[in-house]
Amino acid sequence: MSELVRKYELIYIHPGNLPSEDVENVDEILNGTLERMDGELLHREDWGVRALAYQVKKNAEGRYILVRLACSPDCLKEIERRFKITESVIKFLSVRLADNYVQEVIPEVVEEVAAEGTEEKTPEEGEEKTSEESVVAVAEEVVAEDKAAGGSDDAEDKNAGEE
DSSP states (O other): OOOOOEEEEEEEEEETTOOHHHHHHHHHHHHHHHHHTTOEEEEEEEEEEEEEEEEETTEEEEEEEEEEEEEOHHHHHHHHHHHHHOTTOOEEEEEEOOTTOOOOOOOHHHHHHHHHOOOOOOOOTTOOOOHHHHHHHHHHHHHHHHHHHHSOSHHHHHHHHHO
């Protein structure tokens, strides 16, 4: 009988000034444990060096690494045990993903468009505005109607309070 395989998301933090060789050593620990215990690395993302919210083991910056894995609970426990005794990992957190979780694949074309920046575009005929856009449009119409009706309501409000 095969062991239950679940999907997990694991984020771990290296000290910000850690040499790349030590980062690779931690990757080898992770990959070796997964290989030995029949796990699979689904995705790896290096978020780079960022400032920590508070100092962790006297480090003000850390390199964030996000991985998604498919492995047994025992395999995850072994990875966490190895991370606890590795000085190159100052913090980690693992979360079990939903059983029906599917890794989204973002085509390169979409990433290129996002990198170029978004241009301000108006909805064409037949397209609906988002709720935020429609609220702003209604507010602009009310202000325009108010100005067309004869100016400021502030003077009327002051006069109404005096009566």
